[in-house]
Amino acid sequence: MSIPDWTTELLVVEQLLSSVASSSIYNVATDRIRHGEAQFHFYRGVAELLINHPQAPVPAWFRCLKILISLNHLILEPDLDDLLSSAWIDAEVTEFRTKKAQEVLIHTLFQTYAKLRQVPRLFEELLGVICRPAAEALRQPVLAAGPSAALCACLLELPPSQVLDMWSLVLDKFQSLILPCLQSDVDMALKSLSLSSLLHCVMFNMPSLDSSTPLPVIRRAQCMMERVLGELVKPLLAFLLDTPGPESELWLQKVSDSALLLSYTWAQVDAMLSLNCGQYCSVAGTQLEISNYPSLLPGVEARLWKKVEKFTAQSRSLGRYCLEQLYLQRMRRTLMQTSSQSEQVLQTLRCDAAYILGSGRGSLSLRMTASWDGQVGTVSASTYPAAHWHLLVSNLPILIPYLCLDDVRYLARVLLRTLPTSQAQGASADEEPSITLERVSTSLLHSPLFPEVQSLHSAFLRCVATRCSSILCSGSQSGPGSLSQQLPWLLEKDHTVMAHWESRFAKVGPEGVGPRGEIAQNFLSLLKSDFPIQLEDEQLGDLLGLLNIISALHLDSLLPPHHLHYFLLLLTMAVSTQGRSCSSLALQFLTTCYQLLACLQRGRNARCVFRVMYVSDIFEIVLTSLLPTSGGFCLEVDDPSWLQFLQVVGSFLEQLMQMLIQSRLSLVLNFGKITTFLSRCKLHTEAAFSEQLGNQSPLGSQLLLVCLTKLCQVLGPLVKDRRQLQEAPASLPELLQQAMLQMATGLQPCLVPGTRGHCLPSALLSAVATLLEVDLSQHPDWVGISQGMDRVVPTNAALYRSVYSRLLLELPALARDTLSFQAALQFLTLFFSAPALHPPEGPVFVSILHAVRTVLADPAIPALAAQDIEPHLGALFTQMLEAGTMEDFGLVVQSVLQGLDIRHVWTADMQAVLSAVGLLKLLLSCPLSGEKASLLWRACPQIVSALTLQSREACQERPVVLTVVEPVLDVLALLLRQGEEAISNPHHVNLAFSILLTVPLDHLRPPEYGRVFLGLHNVLFSILQCHPKVVLKAIPSFLNSFNRLVFSVMHEGRQKDKGCADDLPVILECARLVERMYSHIAMRSEEFTTSSPFLVAQYVTEAQKVTLYPAVKDLLQEGIYLILDLCIEPDVQFLRTSLQPGARDVFKELHSDYLRYHKAKNEGEKRYTA
Structure with a gap:
């Protein structure tokens, strides 16, 4: 056949x-x-x-x-x-699945x-x-990775x-x-x-x-x-x-x-x-023989090694x-063997290191090399390069101290050449794990050991910088001589230019403003004319690959020369996209550049940049480059890639200004120049600077708005805390007022309905929230002014009320984007705290509560997005409950109880139920005390009973189970934990067991199974930890609920006849939860001693029915070993005699392993325990 x-x-x-x-x-x-x-x-x-x-x-x-x-x-x-x-020996096995x-x-x-x-x-x-006599040349290696792993595992267990x-x-x-x-x-x-x-x-x-x-x-x-x-x-x-x-x-x-x-x-x-x-006693002896050709093995002559x-x-x-x-x-x-290294010993070490490196030097230059499975016996001509490179990289701490500088640079070049420049795709489940040049180099690049190997790390930094510079120079519109004058750091090799700049500006005193701005003026003059470097898409792609490599280089710990060099290099790359056709690749390139600049400026030597450039100059360079560039992007204002870019640029500029404050570097001078520059290019003005920028695009307007937002976020706290001011304190509040006025002026046309689509973009929301926050910090009396009091209407009140009205309508749509929703909730929290801004139409508490309930009931919001927005909703709710009255709080509790009414299930109004459950979860996340806490816990019996009925009804409708049961389990666990002292009736805790026993665990997809299992475990754990008296009186119910989880893990963790083990991580996490629960049960030995034999019996009875994955079995056995610790000898005898034959065999093996591994380990540890 x-x-x-x-x-x-x-x-x-x-x-x-x-x-x-x-x-x-x-x-x-x-x-x-x-x-x-x-x-x-x-x-x-x-x-x-x-x-x-x-x-x-x-x-x-x-x-x-x-x-x-x-x-x-x-x-x-x-x-x-x-x-x-x-x-095995004569089998021709090539495919990965067959090898497994x-x-x-x-x-x-x-x-x-x-x-x-x-x-x-x-x-x-x-x-x-x-x-046997055979055609030996046709055989595959005896010990490939699979057979070798099997033999090694066996050898370790043998005497x-x-x-x-x-x-x-x-x-x-x-x-x-x-x-x-x-x-x-x-x-x-x-x-x-x-x-x-x-x-x-x-x-x-x-x-x-x-x-x-x-x-x-x-x-x-x-x-x-x-x-x-x-x-x-x-x-x-x-x-x-x-x-x-x-x-x-x-x-x-x-x-x-x-x-x-x-x-x-x-x-x-x-x-x-x-x-x-x-x-x-080693045959080699203890004396190390040193000569030109020392013996590598005792008794083997040097002339043989030469041959x-x-x-x-x-x-x-x-x-x-x-x-x-x-x-x-x-x-x-x-x-x-040598305590002190003589020159002769050092020379021998250098020769040995040079030989190891030089032996495979030619092989690492080959274009095509095969992957290696890591077994010595499979090294061949095609796999030798990977094996040799793996040997070098694995032993760098030994080799590097004895290699010359040229050899270290050679290693750095090989490392750069063998790194993949594009993001590697995830390995397929059917792909054979192996060692390749690319994987070894990638592992070294991401290793925490790499920065510790300073000589190689430094050489690699120079290699990457040289490669980036060569690509930038290839896009030059002028000759290299012109570039060396305009951008000298592109052509420097050993940081001599960096040392020149640093030494020159380090000697300049307060009067040296001109020399420190020389680099910045050079940049600005090039940007305002034709920048000498124009990059094409191919060059951008090459640079983007190198930026991916740079991102793994721990930029926050570079030495000052490297730090300054990379800052100027990255800034040059970022501004080199000015005036070109702006594609999605260019936006990705810019985003990566500014991400790396921000990472660089979080480093310990970030201040070295300010020795050669002012913060205000960097600010101006960045915006002078980005404003015309942003006009070329054909993107919507809410495009995710554009919003990410705005966030990255804003973070970088904010970081620069924060460092300016921390270093106290001419605050008024720098902030004054920043504010003046922004005023020249503010939104929709006819300033002279607009002639250079051309007509402002929506993206450019957004970019300026982000810059103004960051300026206000930094200046606001600075002005509020007068103790930080060192010079001209009155000037900074004036600068803040100018920035706020510019931002308010720019926001007015952006917030007109219909000008920016259906929803407000996150940049505008963040801007208006920042403006309100700064306004409130400047006018603390607004917080105490009631809306009905006869006072002057606050500045920008109409703007804030307009945004508030729009947010009440757009909040459900904004919830699908975490950044926009976070900014919206921040604004609503601030707006609620200022009664002077509240509109006269109706109570703000009721309006916001209705909007929040609408968000919680929206089925279009994904589960992950709902988890992301919960903390922000919690902050808003905390503010509302703190400032609200008892009547307001009663309204929230009433809304919860109405939403949990069972008739909503009968009418298929699941959104009302989900809204009530979400509202209850928010309520429990808020700090409550006094009458409000008392009111909540008085309603607790009704809430628990309602949750029980909701769960029971939901479990009868299969499609509805996950939609309702998951949030019900989460909020029930939270309720049980917080009600440790407040829930006095054990019956209400016992109701939770009925939920645990009715929630189905079969026929679920792995992610769904993991979430439901975690919810059930959390409820059970909350009962065990917070309600021990209930557990003591309801041990059968507790154990039935727990064994249900154990049996479910065994069923899901069995080795299936077909399919792969892709679902195993979820099952392993569930098995860890079971092991943890076993450990907590074992800690309560007085309560569970009599039940421990029955726990063991149920475990082995179920274990005999399935063949578990080894990892799952190990976790469950570690847990059941802890229960065996509670069993006394009569219990063990009882189990040996009462179990069925199949289960008895499983128990014998289990108990044997328990004595051999677990108990012996514990006995060994007791020797070292006081």
């Missing part, structure tokens, strides 16, 4: 075998005693069919064999050698034989399969004696079969490399020996180390001394790969044993990688 036919048939067989395994149809003892092994012989026939017709390209073939091993290892044991051959199925099969095989204490026997069969047995088996095979026939035999050389890979894995992953290891085991390990060096490594190296002919190049390469792999393995294991085990180095330099192979590892290991030994 063809592979597609086999695929269909194998899937059917897999499904049948899975049913057998999950339903406990096959019982070994029953089948043998009662049925004469009828089922066994049938499964043997299936196994023979599968092994005689291997289908390695089909994942289901591996899964069928895995199920047969799980049923009974004897089913496949007669064909064990053929199984190992067809499923193969890994699971091999893992199951090793785990099964580990339980039988027969891993050495399995290993012997494996060695026999490898040593040292069995690992040493496996070690001995490999040595015996080498001596009896490989070494005698190795000379000039390519096939034997390939087998030698396969066995070397296996021995490497065994030696590297054996359980660590330490001083507590029995002495016979240590002596045997030392004997094995001596045998490996004397009987294997040295003979293999000796084969390399004879000069082979040209036809033996492949043989020589494989023998050298094998010899160097074992040499590297021996050196690493010898160092590890020497460090961890005091009784181990090996000469040969490995000709090919990129495993041998060269292992030789680099040997040199690296010698560096480690040198650093550990």
Whole structure:
């Protein structure tokens, strides 16, 4: 049959075998005693069919064999050698899903034989399969990532004696079969490399020996180390001394790969044993021999290493990688064994580091390289570049101190060249995890270690700056000589220009205003004429890729020269878009530039910029560049990308002004220049500056409004706090009044209905909220003036009332945008606090409450947006309740009770219910005291009863469940937590159990399941923590509710026959919640001691029905171990005798693991506990 036919048939067989395994149809003892092994012989026939017709390209073939091993290892044991051959050694597996199925099969095989204490026997069969006569060159590497992971996991669980047995088996095979026939035999050389890979894995992953290891085991390990060096490594190296002919190049390469792999393995294991085990005596001794060609291994002559180095330099192979590892290991030994470093030692370290770097220098320049799976045995000519780069990056702290400056710069260039310049897409679930040049470089770039490697970090900063400068220079409309005069920092290499500017301006005193403004005037003169750099889309794309790299460079911790250089470089990039066709790419580029400038100015050396430029000059440069540029964007004023850009630019300018205040750098001078500049280009004026800007666009008007808003936000608190003023205090209030007047003038035409679409943009809302806030800070008497009192109408009252009226209508629509809604609520909060501004038409409290209820009832608002706006609604509500009367508060409580009336469910008016639940949640988030708190808790019994009825009715209508139940659970948990002292009747707490037992947990999508599960857990946890007396009297209800959660996690966390584990993160989070609840139950031992055996019994009874994902099982077991801590010996005996046979087996395994891992760990920790 063809592979597609086999695929269909194998899937059917897999499904049948899975049913057998999950339903406990096959019982070994029953089948043998009662049925004469009828089922066994049938499964043997299936196994023979599968092994005689291997289908390695089909994942289901591996899964069928895995199920047969799980049923009974004897089913496949007669064909064990053929199984190992067809499923592992001779299998051609290329697809990722097939590799995963193969890994699971091999893992199951090793785990099964580990339980039988027969891993050495399995290993012997494996060695026999490898040593069979075969076309060795056609075989894939023995230990790719999957089989290696399975073998490593098994080795870590084995006792040292069995690992040493496996070690001995490999040595015996080498001596009896490989070494005698190795000379000039390519096939034997390939087998030698396969066995070397296996021995490497065994030696590297054996359980660590330490001083507590029995002495016979240590002596045997030392004997094995001596045998490996004397009987294997040295003979293999000796084969390399004879000069082979040209036809033996492949043989020589494989023998050298094998010899160097074992040499590297021996050196690493010898160092590890020497460090961890005091009784181990290293063959290498304690004296470090230093010469021109020191021995990398004890007893191996220097002339041999010369020959090996000469040969490995000709090919990129495993041998060269292992030789680099040997040199690296010698560096480690040198650093550990020499307390003081002489010049000779330093020279040796430098030579070793230079060799490691230079060994793969040519390979890193290749255009096409293959990914590497991280296994030493799979290093080849195509994967060597990735392996070499991974070796360098992983050991930078050792190598960097001994590399010369040119080598460090070379590393920086390689790092920049191998970084992906575009945002990488997320890895597919079916994509094989591997090591590539790009991934290693990306990991280094984002590593917290990178800035600590200062020489490399500094060299990389220079490389990136040079690359950016070269792209900018490529867009120059004039020659490089002109650029060097106009923008000298673009062409500087070693910060000499930066040092020149800093030293020049550091000497200038108060009279040095002119020189400090020289750079700014240079910028402004270029902007007002034709800027010498014009960038095309391709150049913008290249620069944007570099900006993505710069964003990961921890700009807030740069040294002053780097900081100043990058500030000028980023500012140059930002202003270079002036006057060009403004595309979406240009807007993204500008947004990124100003994000990075803001990040830079949050750094510790931000003040170094102000040594060469004034804040007001930077402000003017930015706006002079952006105002004409903004007119070229074909965007709506509420376009998300434009709003993000406004937010970024506003944050950057606000940050500059805040630093101006913190540094007290000529406040009046700088703020005066900023205010004067803004007055020249304010909205809809005929100032001379408007001739340069042309007709103002809506986007340009918004940009100016944002700048005025930030200016008022900074100046307002400064003027209010007179103690901060250092010079001409009267001038700053005047500047603030000018800015407010400009903003009010600019806002008037923008707020005319119909001029800006249906809703007010977030920039306008933020501006008017800021204007009101500053107005209130300047006129605190407005807050105390009642609307009915006969007083002068406040300034801008008509403006504020107009915005208030529009917001009452537009609030539900604004709720879909978090920034706009936040600004709207900020305005309403301020407006409510100033009765003097309230309109005479009606009570403001009732109007705002109605608008808030409309927002809460709006089904068009997404769930995530609703979560984002809750804190802002809470701030508004807190202000309203603080200033409102008892009558107002009673109106809110009445609205909640009316909304929770059950008739709304019967009339399908779910929005009224959701509005009431949201209103109750807001009410509970506000600080209440006195009569208002008393009124709320008097209404609590009605509220709890209403929530119970709402939940019960909602659970009967499946589509309505999530819509209503999720918010009901959230508000119920909040009510129970805050009512710890106020809810006096236990009956009202018990009502919560009826909700917990009726909410469905099946047939939900993973995100929905996670949210409902979290809601149920929070309610149950609130009862346990805040109402312990209720729990004491209602333990059965509590445990029923909790076990419902446990069983649900087991059901969702089972290993499904089909599909992938994409839903696993949600289930893992739920399992963590279950584990946490188990821990809290265990902490209340007096209340739950009698119930602990029943908790364990229910857990194991359910556990026998499913096969859980290991991660889910581990979390649940950690929780149930805590319950087992409460069980006394009679409880354990009771469980062993009373459980059903299947559950009894699960309990025995569980209790065995509990004694082996959990209890032994706790006993060990008690020794260190006072």
